[in-house]
Amino acid sequence: MKKVIALTNVFLKSSFSNYNSKMGIQTGSKKKLPKVLYFILILYLIAIFAFLSYNLIDGFIKIHQEKVFIGMILFGIIGFAAFQSIFSSINSLYFTKDSEFILPLPLKPYQIISARTIVLILLEYIIEFFIGFVPLVMYGYQTGSGILYYITMLIALILIPIFPILLVSTVIMIIMSFARFAKNKNRFQIIATILALILIIAISLASGSISGEMTNEQMAQMLMKANGMLELIKGYFPSLDFLVNALTSENIFVVAIEIIKTFLITGVAFGIYLFIANKIYLKGLVGNLFSGNSRKTKIRLKENDYKNSKLYKTYIGKEFKILARNPVFLMQCLAPAIFIPIIMIGIVYLQTNSIQKEGFQLLFSVINVNSIQIASIVLGIIEFFTMFIYISITAISRDGSNAVFIKYIPVSLYKQYIYKIVPNMIMSLFSIVITLIIAQIILKFNISVLIAIFAVSSLMSLFQSMLMIIIDLKRPKLEWDSEYAVVKQNFNLIFPVIIGLVNIGILALVTVFFKNLSIYISLGVLVLVFTLATYFANRYLYKNQEELARKIY
Amino acid sequence: MIEIKNVSKSYVKGKKSIDNLNLEIKNGEIFGFLGPNGAGKTTTIRMITGILDADEGEILIDGNNIKKNPLKAKKSFGFVPDSPDMFLKLKGIEYLNFMADIYDIDVQSRKNKIEELTKKFEIYENLNEQIQSYSHGMRQKIVICGALLSEPKNWILDEPMTGLDPKSSFDLKEMMRMHAKSGKTVFFSTHILEVAEKLCDRVGIINKGKLVFVGTFEALKEKFKENGSLEELFLEITEKG
Numbered sequence: 001m002k003k004v005i006a007l008t009n010v011f012l013k014s015s016f017s018n019y020n021s022k023m024g025i026q027t028g029s030k031k032k033l034p035k036v037l038y039f040i041l042i043l044y045l046i047a048i049f050a051f052l053s054y055n056l057i058d059g060f061i062k063i064h065q066e067k068v069f070i071g072m073i074l075f076g077i078i079g080f081a082a083f084q085s086i087f088s089s090i091n092s093l094y095f096t097k098d099s100e101f102i103l104p105l106p107l108k109p110y111q112i113i114s115a116r117t118i119v120l121i122l123l124e125y126i127i128e129f130f131i132g133f134v135p136l137v138m139y140g141y142q143t144g145s146g147i148l149y150y151i152t153m154l155i156a157l158i159l160i161p162i163f164p165i166l167l168v169s170t171v172i173m174i175i176m177s178f179a180r181f182a183k184n185k186n187r188f189q190i191i192a193t194i195l196a197l198i199l200i201i202a203i204s205l206a207s208g209s210i211s212g213e214m215t216n217e218q219m220a221q222m223l224m225k226a227n228g229m230l231e232l233i234k235g236y237f238p239s240l241d242f243l244v245n246a247l248t249s250e251n252i253f254v255v256a257i258e259i260i261k262t263f264l265i266t267g268v269a270f271g272i273y274l275f276i277a278n279k280i281y282l283k284g285l286v287g288n289l290f291s292g293n294s295r296k297t298k299i300r301l302k303e304n305d306y307k308n309s310k311l312y313k314t315y316i317g318k319e320f321k322i323l324a325r326n327p328v329f330l331m332q333c334l335a336p337a338i339f340i341p342i343i344m345i346g347i348v349y350l351q352t353n354s355i356q357k358e359g360f361q362l363l364f365s366v367i368n369v370n371s372i373q374i375a376s377i378v379l380g381i382i383e384f385f386t387m388f389i390y391i392s393i394t395a396i397s398r399d400g401s402n403a404v405f406i407k408y409i410p411v412s413l414y415k416q417y418i419y420k421i422v423p424n425m426i427m428s429l430f431s432i433v434i435t436l437i438i439a440q441i442i443l444k445f446n447i448s449v450l451i452a453i454f455a456v457s458s459l460m461s462l463f464q465s466m467l468m469i470i471i472d473l474k475r476p477k478l479e480w481d482s483e484y485a486v487v488k489q490n491f492n493l494i495f496p497v498i499i500g501l502v503n504i505g506i507l508a509l510v511t512v513f514f515k516n517l518s519i520y521i522s523l524g525v526l527v528l529v530f531t532l533a534t535y536f537a538n539r540y541l542y543k544n545q546e547e548l549a550r551k552i553y
Numbered sequence: 554m555i556e557i558k559n560v561s562k563s564y565v566k567g568k569k570s571i572d573n574l575n576l577e578i579k580n581g582e583i584f585g586f587l588g589p590n591g592a593g594k595t596t597t598i599r600m601i602t603g604i605l606d607a608d609e610g611e612i613l614i615d616g617n618n619i620k621k622n623p624l625k626a627k628k629s630f631g632f633v634p635d636s637p638d639m640f641l642k643l644k645g646i647e648y649l650n651f652m653a654d655i656y657d658i659d660v661q662s663r664k665n666k667i668e669e670l671t672k673k674f675e676i677y678e679n680l681n682e683q684i685q686s687y688s689h690g691m692r693q694k695i696v697i698c699g700a701l702l703s704e705p706k707n708w709i710l711d712e713p714m715t716g717l718d719p720k721s722s723f724d725l726k727e728m729m730r731m732h733a734k735s736g737k738t739v740f741f742s743t744h745i746l747e748v749a750e751k752l753c754d755r756v757g758i759i760n761k762g763k764l765v766f767v768g769t770f771e772a773l774k775e776k777f778k779e780n781g782s783l784e785e786l787f788l789e790i791t792e793k794g
């Protein structure tokens with residue numbers, strides 16, 4: 001146990017070892033600024049989640065369905081933990097750099113895996129604070145719950161993400177135990193991630209359907225009952241059911257029994273997990289670390305390709321190659337641009353049944369599609385999609401200790417910054433075009449409106465890309481132990497969200513202030529706003545190119 | 554030619570990692586930079602190559618100030634950093650092509666140069682594999698090849714011998730000699746005293762950010778009049794310094 005705790009400490013430290021180690025160059029009052037900034041950001045996030053929760057709960061209370069909120073939040077946490085840990089556990093269990101140092105130490109597999117898993121769970125708690133703690137406190141406040149509720153809530157929040165993380169990690173360990181047989185380590189990592197994704201979705205779909213398919217009438221009936229909606233989402237996960245019961249009950253015995261049940265199920269799950277891990281973890285890890293070096297067996301010698309290309313082409317090509325060949329970057333930087341819009345829109349499309357579809361069509365035939373309101377909504381959706389393209393915000397950090405390269409080659413820094421945001425732009429354009437094609441199919445804009453929307457959204461994401469690289473330059477995270485740390489455990493990733501929200505705010509303002517004017521004027525104003533914003537961001541990047549690179553050494 | 558004039562640098566305020574350094578590495582010279590761990594060798598090299606800004610003083614490479622005229626200065630040197638773990642996801646040949654594009658080398662001469670260098674270092678056969686699959690020494694070699702591709706006038710190498718096997722180390726030293734003979738400059742840091750003794754025209758010894766000796770190895774031995782081993786000599790200098 002001592003060893004597990006010590007190891008957990010080490011892993012935790014290395015997950016959090018960030019920019020601070022390079023802060024030395026800053027001195028005096030400057031140093032304190034980021035802390036204030038952190039504080040404001042955290043408050044801002046709390047405020048957003050509290051505000052959203054407040055409105056939701058309020059809505060639910062009005063239709064006497066407030067308890068459904070608890071189910072929703074817990075379900076959300078489980079879903080989030082499961083989804084998130086597909087990426088995080090495959091990385092921290094198998095692809096962290098420190099594994100090579102840990103392996104030779106006299107540790108038992110279950111000790112390593114316990115420490116790694118505890119770290120995963122602890123990191124999950126940080127996110128849970130925003131998506132779980134804040135909303136549930138709001139719930140307690142709005143429903144005037146007593147102390148029992150708050151205590152139960154804390155226990156629930158501690159227990160709930162554990163089960164999904166264990167489940168996902170087990171699936172991943174089983175998949176990874178085949179790593180030995182894989183020829184190409186990178187390709188295997190991508191395949192393993194996708195496989196895990198499919199498996200987890202399959203498992204959750206299966207467990208969902210066990211709770212029974214329901215006809216529309218049954219559903220309507222359940223909704224009529226007070227808090228009947230809750231019944232609909234319980235039962236997706238064993239521990240979810242117990243905890244929802246505990247949180248919605250005012251009877252201390254019920255609460256105690258449900259909590260004990262959750263404890264037991266989590267404990268048993270952990271036991272089984274460690275048992276499996278003890279059997280297969282090390283094999284997979286070793287197989288993964290030392291496989292894929294098929295250098296000796298490869299006899300076929302390809303002819304070397306000496307080709308001469310323009311600097312911008314090679315440079316951007318190099319950026320794309322690194323993004324595409326690195327499984328983590330591929331999944332986190334390139335894939336979202338293509339998959340998120342398709343998946344999101346697909347889900348919306350599938351979820352709305354045919355009656356609703358007809359309703360929509362009717363709606364669209366009545367209202368004026370070519371209005372700034374509709375255009376703003378489409379722009380807002382695009383903004384939402386493009387903000388998760390993390391290429392620009394990690395442009396410098398992704399290079400890690402090799403980031404200094406940009407400083408000693410004879411190419412101006414400004415040019416290199418631009419080359420580094422081009423991939424972000426290209427992927428954003430992908431997103432924009434996909435979304436606009438789908439929007440056009442559904443909404444049928446005038447072509448000129450469509451072009452104007454395209455112009456606004458392109459400028460918006462150009463501006464955003466520039467701002468992102470400036471932020472990454474100012475706060476680079478260059479010392480990381482796995483690629484995963486750059487694209488997930490990186491505080492900078494909050495900035496795309498914030499800037500996205502600001503952009504959406506600008507859209508909302510324009511919509512409100514120009515609602516009586518022609519759509520072309522409104523969109524024209526947006527073009528102007530984002531052109532100016534881009535111009536200033538670009539000027540800043542150019543003028544401060546050297547100064548901006550100071551943190552890279 | 555590399556000129557370092559009155560250069561100082563602190564990472565942390567109040568603690569000078571480099572203290573008023575003055576050095577001139579002339580054309581046709583191999584200059585060895587010695588010093589214990591943490592002495593400031595890498596810091597100095599980072600400032601020469603433009604990775605770090607000096608707090609005070611100026612650095613010229615072939616007469617071009619690295620801060621005021623960075624592109625020209627950077628064109629005139631090839632740099633091998635202390636860690637060779639770069640561009641692991643690129644294939645060797647992709648990395649070298651990339652470097653050749655940066656330095657604007659035409660197809661025929663890059664083909665010749667790449668073949669010459671990689672065959673000498675025996676990594677020619679591996680050029681179509683990702684650098685990730687290379688051993689430490691092979692990575693070191695590909696980085697050296699990348700740096701020398703453009704035939705830069707000044708070579709700046711941070712501990713280039715670490716990880717190289719005896720033959721490659723020998724080859725690199727030969728290349729350094731040839732380079733210096735043709736009137737160009739080699740500046741490298743090392744911990745290996747024998748290398749410094751046999752290879753360098755002059756050595757500089759730095760300790761705790763201060764230059765404690767510059768001159769030929771013979772002068773060094775003379776100055777400290779030590780007949781013991783090189784290690785003892787080194788210890789004596791750095792402890793006195």
Ligand SMILES: Nc1ncnc2c1ncn2[C@@H]1O[C@H](COP(=O)(O)OP(=O)(O)OP(=O)(O)O)[C@@H](O)[C@H]1O
Pocket residue numbers: 024564565570588589590591592593594595596597
């Ligand atoms: N990023 C950094 N932040 C703060 N201090 C640093 C940093 N890098 C180096 N230093 C300090 O600067 C001094 C010189 O370090 P430098 O890396 O130049 O040494 P070195 O001579 O190259 O050593 P080695 O032989 O180990 O490579 C050391 O005292 C070190 O602690």
Ligand SMILES: [Mg+2]
Pocket residue numbers: 594595596635711
């Ligand atoms: Mg060093």
